[in-house]
Amino acid sequence: MKNLKINNRFTAELPADPELTNEIRQVKNTLFSYVNPTKPANPKLIHASEEVADLVGISKEEIQSEEFLNAFSGKDILPDTQPYAMCYAGHQFGNWAGQLGDGRAINLTEVEHNNQFYTLQLKGAGKTPYSRTADGLAVLRSSIREYLCAEAMYYLGVPTTRSLSLILSGDQVLRDILYNGNPAYEKGAVVCRVAPSFIRFGSFEMLTARNELKNLKEFVEFTIKHYFPEITGEPKEQYLQFFKKVADTTREMILHWQRVGFVHGVMNTDNMSIHGITIDYGPYGWLENYDPNWTPNTTDSQNRRYRFGNQPQIAQWNLYQLANALYPLINEAEPLEKILESFIVDFKEDYKNMFLSKLGIFTSSNTDDKIIQGIEEILQLSETDMTIYFRNLSQIKKDDSVEQAFNKIEYAFYLPEEIKGEILDSWQKWLSVYLKRLSSEELSDEERAVKMNLVNPKYVLRNYMAQLAIDEADKGNYDLVDELFQLLKNPYDEQPESEKWFAKRPDWARSKVGCSMLSCSS
Ligand code: AMP
Ligand code: MG
Numbered sequence: 001m002k003n004l005k006i007n008n009r010f011t012a013e014l015p016a017d018p019e020l021t022n023e024i025r026q027v028k029n030t031l032f033s034y035v036n037p038t039k040p041a042n043p044k045l046i047h048a049s050e051e052v053a054d055l056v057g058i059s060k061e062e063i064q065s066e067e068f069l070n071a072f073s074g075k076d077i078l079p080d081t082q083p084y085a086m087c088y089a090g091h092q093f094g095n096w097a098g099q100l101g102d103g104r105a106i107n108l109t110e111v112e113h114n115n116q117f118y119t120l121q122l123k124g125a126g127k128t129p130y131s132r133t134a135d136g137l138a139v140l141r142s143s144i145r146e147y148l149c150a151e152a153m154y155y156l157g158v159p160t161t162r163s164l165s166l167i168l169s170g171d172q173v174l175r176d177i178l179y180n181g182n183p184a185y186e187k188g189a190v191v192c193r194v195a196p197s198f199i200r201f202g203s204f205e206m207l208t209a210r211n212e213l214k215n216l217k218e219f220v221e222f223t224i225k226h227y228f229p230e231i232t233g234e235p236k237e238q239y240l241q242f243f244k245k246v247a248d249t250t251r252e253m254i255l256h257w258q259r260v261g262f263v264h265g266v267m268n269t270d271n272m273s274i275h276g277i278t279i280d281y282g283p284y285g286w287l288e289n290y291d292p293n294w295t296p297n298t299t300d301s302q303n304r305r306y307r308f309g310n311q312p313q314i315a316q317w318n319l320y321q322l323a324n325a326l327y328p329l330i331n332e333a334e335p336l337e338k339i340l341e342s343f344i345v346d347f348k349e350d351y352k353n354m355f356l357s358k359l360g361i362f363t364s365s366n367t368d369d370k371i372i373q374g375i376e377e378i379l380q381l382s383e384t385d386m387t388i389y390f391r392n393l394s395q396i397k398k399d400d401s402v403e404q405a406f407n408k409i410e411y412a413f414y415l416p417e418e419i420k421g422e423i424l425d426s427w428q429k430w431l432s433v434y435l436k437r438l439s440s441e442e443l444s445d446e447e448r449a450v451k452m453n454l455v456n457p458k459y460v461l462r463n464y465m466a467q468l469a470i471d472e473a474d475k476g477n478y479d480l481v482d483e484l485f486q487l488l489k490n491p492y493d494e495q496p497e498s499e500k501w502f503a504k505r506p507d508w509a510r511s512k513v514g515c516s517m518l519s520c521s522s
Contacts, residue, residue, distance in 0.1 A: 001067060003057035006080045007112040009226055010119070010197070014219065017087070017129070025129055026099055029212060031203065031219060032084040037074025037106050038126025038136070040190065042170025045069050046478050047485065049151060052164045052194055056120065057113035063165075072192040073167040074106070074125035081109040085128035089209055090202030090270030091321055093305055099206060100270045101130025104138060107198065117226070119197050120164065124190045137173045141470045141514065142522030143189035144481060146281040148469065150193065152461045152488035153278055158256040159249065160278040164192040166481070177513060177521050187474065195277060197227055201246075201318055202270035204325040213328050220329060223274065239329050244339050247319050249276020251343055254315045255350050259358065260457060261287035261386045263308045265297040266520065269318045283518035286460050288505045289383035289414055292376075296463065298519045312351075316343050358390050359434070360452040363441060371437060374430050381423045383414035385504045387460055394452035397445045398438045405431045414504060457491040459501055463516060464509035 010032070017033035019025070027033055048063045062068055070076035077083060085102035092100075106128060108120045123146065124138025143166055153160040169188040176183040207216040224231050224242050231241045253276045257264065264271070265283040273279040285296030292309025300306050306314060323336040330336065355372045356362070379389065389412035396405045406427060413419055419427065441448060461484065469480040487498050509515035 001058050001062050001065075001071070001078075003059070003113070004078070005057060005112045006078070006109050007117065008081065008110045009117070009222075010107070010110055011082060011084055013222055015215075016084075019129075022127060023129060024127075024131055027087045027101070027129055028210060029215060030087060031207075031215070032086045032107075033129045034082050035085050035106060035128045036077060036083055037122055037190075039075050040073045040125075040167075040169035040171060040188070042168075043069055043073035043075055043190075044168040044170065046166045046168055046189070046473070047147065047481055048165040049163055049485075052151075052162045055113065055116075055162070056111050056118050056164070056194060058164075068165070069167065071108070072120075072122065072165045073169060073190050074122055078109060083108050083122075085130055086198060086203065087130065087206065088200050088202040088270055089206035090200070090268050091205070091318070092268040092270070093300065093303075094317075096209070097268075097270075098209070099130070100132075100202065102128055102198075103131040103134055104128070104136040105198070108192075110197075117196060118194050121193050121195070121198055122190050123193060124169070124188065135173065137169075137171070137188050138190065138522060139173050139175055140168065140187040140189040140473060142282070143191045144470050144473055145284075145466050146193070147191050148466060148481065148484055148488070149281045149284065149461050150278070151485060152491065153260075153262070155489050156256070156260050156457055156460070156491050158260060158262065158278060159253045159276055161193045161195040161198075161273075164194050166191055175521050177519060179519055179521065195273065195279070196275050197223075198279070199223060199227070199274045200270050200279070201272040201274065201322040201325070202268075203274075205269060205321055208325040208328055216325075217329055220326065227275070236330055236332075239326055240335050240339070243319075243323060243326055243336060246274050246276065246322065247339050247343050250315050250319060251312075251347050251350065252276060253278060254312050255347065255354055257311055258308075258351065259354050259455060260460060261290075261308070262460075263287065263295055263306070264311065265295060265300070265306055265518070267306050267311065267314045267318065269321050272315075272318050272322075274322075282522055283520055285463050285516070285518065287386045288462065288516075290376075290379040290386040290389070291383075292380075296516065296518050298517045301517075312344065312347050316340060319343060354455070357455050358393075358452065360394060360448045361437060361441065362443060362448075362451065365437070365440070367433075367437065371430075371433065374433070378426050378430050381426060382418040385412040385414065387457060387462075388412040388502070388504065390456035391453070391458050391502070394449040394456065396435070396438070398435070398441070400435060402428050402431045402435065405435060412504075454492055458494065459487055459491045459498070461488060462501075462505060463514070464505055464512070465501065467509070467512065467514040470514065 127136035147166040171188040172185040173188040283297040
């Protein structure tokens with residue numbers, strides 16, 4: 001791969017773990033350990049993104065090469081690189097979990113292309129010193145979910161890691177999907193994902209928890225220098241600006257999640273990127289019927305800590321942990337607290353504008369809050385598909401009667417027989433307020449629809465769609481992986497030939513494992 005320009009700043013500038021044995025252990029006074037991927041038995045390329053390859057300096061032809069297959073399956077090590085696993089800690093489900101680290105992620109290298117830096121990381125390429133009790137591997141099903149979803153998110157305009165490649169390892173991996181004592185072998189796979197860096201909130205938390213304050217200072221300065229070069233000024237001022245920047249980008253990311261109906265499922269601080277990008281696609285899911293209390297993660301089904309409607313508050317809680325981690329460098333709580341407080345205030349304001357844009361309301365009025373609150377409540381009276389509802393809303397015309405407007409959104413109801421009596425009344429009332437509100441909009445119906453369709457996707461990676469692709473892939477057929485990959489590149493466009501994917505969750509998927517509920521088993 002002749003244009004792959006290796007420029008590894010992370011390992012070149014930060015102190016390495018002197019221990020080179022690949023044994024599970026506590027690793028102190030460093031941010032990473034050198035470790036090579038485990039060689040896969042029989043790697044086979046399932047899919048690769050030409051766009052992401054191009055981004056990092058790999059050509060279309062090179063994707064098909066033996067060299068590509070071997071490098072991104074972990075079989076060979078790229079020349080002039082020394083792969084490494086990162087050491088970090090984190091809060092999981094609200095509790096301090098101590099050292100975690102890359103248990104099954106191995107960073108191959110940092111590359112430079114068109115003046116941008118990217119870290120290339122394999123997920124599922126074998127054990128590292130941070131694998132704790134697990135095997136360091138990943139199964140095909142979870143790898144397809146990560147591979148497809150990251151790219152779908154990118155094309156939806158949601159900040160995210162990217163997916164370069166999806167490769168079958170040829171190894172068998174033992175997993176107990178339901179955690180009920182029925183382990184079975186599944187196909188193993190390796191995904192190569194790409195991000196500016198894989199530094200997490202938990203990277204800083206670890207150093208502070210261990211009172212490694214000299215390392216903390218060096219690491220924060222390294223991070224700012226390379227990944228936030230726009231930050232300048234006195235050291236303390238820089239650390240605060242850094243925190244503010246992480247808070248701002250995290251806020252924007254969560255706003256996008258709420259806009260498209262994405263539920264991350266495991267917002268632990270080790271899964272929060274300092275770049276404000278979505279990272280670690282595990283038991284995530286997409287809202288089908290609009291339900292702020294929904295989470296796909298069965299591990300969290302009791303407390304629903306990471307439910308859809310709680311994501312902004314959790315992001316703030318996680319930022320609070322990052323603030324605590326940075327505190328020893330700043331020694332002043334007030335400016336950090338101010339940033340944390342403004343997080344929710346700013347989020348509320350942004351959320352309102354985002355929601356109004358989904359409704360096609362682009363001029364403000366004092367009834368805005370009421371309209372938003374009203375629809376959030378009504379959407380929950382009877383199961384209503386979020387994506388279909390918002391998409392079809394753009395078909396409503398200013399001159400429509402309430403009945404005509406109702407007919408346009410009716411397709412979004414999962415249980416049409418429930419839409420009568422009080423529920424029907426509520427819908428009619430809201431639609432009549434909405435129509436009145438639309439009449440004071442300056443844009444024409446057509447202009448408004450165009451703008452709405454840019455924020456209300458037509459196609460998202462519904463939980464059952466990913467599962468269908470997985471079921472086919474398990475049988476060795478990857479056509480659906482490619483079909484969904486292509487479909488989701490243009491999520492806001494009408495794609496008449498793919499209309500079948502603009503459909504409510506089918507009944508069979510309501511309670512099928514992998515569709516509406518997922519465990520962390522991956
Ligand atoms: P997650 O919930 O996927 O973010 O994982 C939490 C921690 O467990 C991270 O440190 C992961 O690297 C680690 N982990 C998850 N699955 C595995 C696995 N199969 N092998 C080794 N480590 C794992
Ligand atoms: Mg993780």
